Amino acid sequence: MASKRRPTGTPANLSAPASASASASRSKAEERRTKRLAAAEQARRELAARQRRSRLMGVGAIIAAVVVVLAIVVAVGLMHNQEGAKTTAASDDVISGVTSIPAETFDKVGAGSIKTLPNPITADPLTANGKPRIVYVGAEYCPFCAAERWSLVAALGRFGSFSGLGQTASTPKDVFPDTPTLSFHGSSYTSDYISFTGYETQDTNGNPLDTLSADDEALFEKYNAPPYVGTSDTAGSIPFIAMFGSYASQGASYSPDLFKGKTHAEVAEAMQDPSTDIAKNVDAMANFFSAIICKATDGQPGNVCTSSGVQAAAAKLPTS
Amino acid sequence: MTVVPRPLVWASFVIAIAGLLDAVYLAYEHASGSNSFACPETGHINCAKVTTSTYSELQGIPVAYLGLAFFVVLVVVMSPWAWASRSPAVRWGRVALVTGGLVFTIYLVWAELYRLDAICVYCTGVHVAVFLLFVVTLLAEATRVDEDTSAPASLHS
Numbered sequence A: 001m002a003s004k005r006r007p008t009g010t011p012a013n014l015s016a017p018a019s020a021s022a023s024a025s026r027s028k029a030e031e032r033r034t035k036r037l038a039a040a041e042q043a044r045r046e047l048a049a050r051q052r053r054s055r056l057m058g059v060g061a062i063i064a065a066v067v068v069v070l071a072i073v074v075a076v077g078l079m080h081n082q083e084g085a086k087t088t089a090a091s092d093d094v095i096s097g098v099t100s101i102p103a104e105t106f107d108k109v110g111a112g113s114i115k116t117l118p119n120p121i122t123a124d125p126l127t128a129n130g131k132p133r134i135v136y137v138g139a140e141y142c143p144f145c146a147a148e149r150w151s152l153v154a155a156l157g158r159f160g161s162f163s164g165l166g167q168t169a170s171t172p173k174d175v176f177p178d179t180p181t182l183s184f185h186g187s188s189y190t191s192d193y194i195s196f197t198g199y200e201t202q203d204t205n206g207n208p209l210d211t212l213s214a215d216d217e218a219l220f221e222k223y224n225a226p227p228y229v230g231t232s233d234t235a236g237s238i239p240f241i242a243m244f245g246s247y248a249s250q251g252a253s254y255s256p257d258l259f260k261g262k263t264h265a266e267v268a269e270a271m272q273d274p275s276t277d278i279a280k281n282v283d284a285m286a287n288f289f290s291a292i293i294c295k296a297t298d299g300q301p302g303n304v305c306t307s308s309g310v311q312a313a314a315a316k317l318p319t320s
Numbered sequence B: 001m002t003v004v005p006r007p008l009v010w011a012s013f014v015i016a017i018a019g020l021l022d023a024v025y026l027a028y029e030h031a032s033g034s035n036s037f038a039c040p041e042t043g044h045i046n047c048a049k050v051t052t053s054t055y056s057e058l059q060g061i062p063v064a065y066l067g068l069a070f071f072v073v074l075v076v077v078m079s080p081w082a083w084a085s086r087s088p089a090v091r092w093g094r095v096a097l098v099t100g101g102l103v104f105t106i107y108l109v110w111a112e113l114y115r116l117d118a119i120c121v122y123c124t125g126v127h128v129a130v131f132l133l134f135v136v137t138l139l140a141e142a143t144r145v146d147e148d149t150s151a152p153a154s155l156h157s
Helices: A016-079 A092-099 A103-109 A143-156 A214-223 A264-271 A277-296 A308-316 B006-032 B047-051 B063-077 B088-116 B121-143
Strands: A131-138 A160-163 A166-169 A180-183 A188-191 A195-200 A240-243 A247-250
Touching (some): A016 B088, A016 B121, A092 A143, A092 A264, A103 A308, A131 A214, A143 A160, A143 A277, A180 A264, A277 A308
Antiparallel strands (some): A131 A240, A240 A247
């Protein structure tokens, strides 16, 4: 046992055989230490590999869970079909409320605070049956069409009468969802002064409704773009209104936000009251439409065209 | 020192740059887009409907600009230099970023499919980039190798 002990003396005190024995002993010890270190290193590597495999499995589970969540969201979303409002016949109260706004209300509102006005254009006269003609192109799903219709119906009601107007709301899936409005689909308009054609190309859910005649399609393509209205980005957008070959407009004249949370009856009621924001915008725009119509009818009927509200709007109408 | 597999490092960097380019385009479109009160063309693939919707802003801040800022930060943290960092703040910050981005992406996909019924292809490109970065980041962290412990013992001092 003593010969295996590690020598403690200095090399000078050792004889030659003792020195060789000590060297062999040191070599063996070094070898054992190297083996121990290698084994420890191997164990560390195996542990690290196990930990890495474990981490990868954990990450794989997380990624798989995210993929499943995304797949469910997308799959259910693609099958999801949120239906919009059904179009029904407009109630008599709503129609009479919109088409029989007191003259005093129109006069008090005047030009209101409308900033976006129809553009004056130079085009071939637009007529039907010898009368100056207005063409409206919109769609029931469109919130901006929903907003603009209230003014158009109010203005046209001063020159004639509608039958078969519908009431509906814009799509719940776009900006200003469920904006209450009227619909021209299936309606007819009679007037001693002008002719009106209203196209609703799609219903609230995007299903096709009215198809434009070839002439009106050509009119829409040509004049619903610069230099007549809008920009190159908005060419073909709706609502589009062509009036007599002298004015055209694209888009709403005010925000559909005005009608947020309102029922059709509440909108019609607000249009009777010149102090409401709805009247200040909707009735004022009706005055502008009326002023344009009065230009085409040579000031007929006089009670409408000479009213202070229409005159105030006419004074602010842009001219070419 | 810890090392992330180089293919994952470069994959994350390239994806982040691609996402940044897409985000730049969307921000430009948002800035130059029309504010008219008009309905654009219809259909399920309809970027204008998505990028002008009420979901295109968060607390008054355009989502397009938020996305742009997000990808600028992502390009930095997905760069090879950032991956070489041992700082826990960088590593956990990167994981937090892609996780938060993925959650917001799921919200935007939900808005497109469930509220707007329209899909913006360019937005989808950004969403895919965020998802891929989430996957690559987690894989990179899981496969990260500690060079100090895996190196041969003879190389230790």
